Amino acid sequence: MTMSDTPAVSVQQLQKRYGSTVAVADVSFQVEPGQIYGVLGPNGAGKTTTLHCICTLLRPDAGQVEVCGIPVQQNPRAVREKLGFVAQEVALDKVLTGRELLQLQADIYHMPRSLAQERIAAVLQLLGLTDRADERTGTYSGGLRKRLDLAAGLLHQPQVLVLDEPTVGLDIQSRLAIWDCLRQLKEMGITVLLSSHYLEEIDLLADRVAIIDRGRVIAEGTPEELKARVGGERITVKLQEFAPAELAQRGAELLGSLPFVQQVLINSAQGNALNLVVKKEAGEDPLGSIRAYLQEHGLEVFSSSQSRPSLDDVYLAATGQTLLDAELAAAEAIVGKKKK
Numbered sequence: 493m494t495m496s497d498t499p500a501v502s503v504q505q506l507q508k509r510y511g512s513t514v515a516v517a518d519v520s521f522q523v524e525p526g527q528i529y530g531v532l533g534p535n536g537a538g539k540t541t542t543l544h545c546i547c548t549l550l551r552p553d554a555g556q557v558e559v560c561g562i563p564v565q566q567n568p569r570a571v572r573e574k575l576g577f578v579a580q581e582v583a584l585d586k587v588l589t590g591r592e593l594l595q596l597q598a599d600i601y602h603m604p605r606s607l608a609q610e611r612i613a614a615v616l617q618l619l620g621l622t623d624r625a626d627e628r629t630g631t632y633s634g635g636l637r638k639r640l641d642l643a644a645g646l647l648h649q650p651q652v653l654v655l656d657e658p659t660v661g662l663d664i665q666s667r668l669a670i671w672d673c674l675r676q677l678k679e680m681g682i683t684v685l686l687s688s689h690y691l692e693e694i695d696l697l698a699d700r701v702a703i704i705d706r707g708r709v710i711a712e713g714t715p716e717e718l719k720a721r722v723g724g725e726r727i728t729v730k731l732q733e734f735a736p737a738e739l740a741q742r743g744a745e746l747l748g749s750l751p752f753v754q755q756v757l758i759n760s761a762q763g764n765a766l767n768l769v770v771k772k773e774a775g776e777d778p779l780g781s782i783r784a785y786l787q788e789h790g791l792e793v794f795s796s797s798q799s800r801p802s803l804d805d806v807y808l809a810a811t812g813q814t815l816l817d818a819e820l821a822a823a824e825a826i827v828g829k830k831k832k
């Protein structure tokens with residue numbers, strides 16, 4: 493095997509439990525060098541635990557984890573040289589300036605002063621922080637702090653940068669800035685592994701994705717592959733702005749009888765709109781066929797829309813619930829635990 497064949501990160505049958513809680517039941521995936529790789533899943537799915545095992549912060553109970561071909565458990569020190577980690581919580585000292593914090597980080601790596609100054613200037617520039625570098629971090633917004641955290645993770649020039657939910661809680665402007673930074677890192681040849689529970693973030697950024705649910709990988713591939721695999725356009729048809737239940741029922745029955753319609757739901761939250769999933773066999777213009785068929789049976793389409801499947805549809809197909817529902821269930825479980 494040549495160096496270029498060696499995955500940047502390889503996780504094989506990883507398991508990790510905390511007491512009786514199984515945080516990671518069985519997780520395997522491989523990140524090729526130079527990719528942006530996304531780990532997507534609801535809160536509590538096991539993303540942080542998986543990343544911590546990769547970053548040598550936690551000892552796996554079972555399985556193999558390697559970074560640039562180096563086994564994490566046998567050689568954690570060498571792994572830490574290859575890898576930078578940006579944790580979910582930013583725990584910055586607020587009194588120090590951005591530059592001072594980076595200098596502290598450089599000291600941890602025993603970097604000679606002149607090299608440190610050079611590297612600090614470079615990462616500040618890369619992350620667009622040069623102008624604010626000499627202000628106390630207490631004056632930084634959440635987005636700026638996250639960028640400083642990225643800068644700190646990059647200071648020792650790692651080949652792989654691992655980020656745990658890098659944009660959680662940030663406003664859209666700051667999220668866009670972080671996405672730009674990550675794309676820039678990819679252009680520089682750095683491998684980026686990030687976790688997220690934002691579907692659109694992973695869809696936009698990641699070359700490949702592992703969707704994790706309850707400690708297991710339930711789908712893996714490029715976002716396009718995964719969406720194509722669940723297949724089917726999503727079509728919404730309204731027979732009236734607010735269709736009476738009987739009318740919606742009749743429309744649903746008619747459309748349900750079409751061979752290319754995979755599923756029809758009457759959506760009461762959308763004025764009894766009909767939510768359809770149509771198969772590929774529907775041809776180029778499924779909406780046209782639907783409209784014509786309804787017309788033949790005396791029904792007019794009031795309005796309609798069509799969309800491609802999303803990663804949420806992938807999650808739904810694999811688990812039977814949407815990612816948002818899973819998040820709500822996880823939040824309720826946490827509230828339940830606290831009440832006890």
Ligand SMILES: Nc1ncnc2c1ncn2[C@@H]1O[C@H](COP(=O)(O)OP(=O)(O)OP(=O)(O)O)[C@@H](O)[C@H]1O
Nearest residue numbers: 510513514515533534535536537538539540541542
């Ligand atoms: N230190 C710990 N002690 C006990 N249980 C833990 C600990 N850390 C995590 N867990 C549990 O392990 C499971 C997986 O948690 P993990 O943090 O890895 O998930 P996650 O997908 O990263 O979610 P989040 O984004 O909320 O951190 C959850 O049920 C969580 O409650």
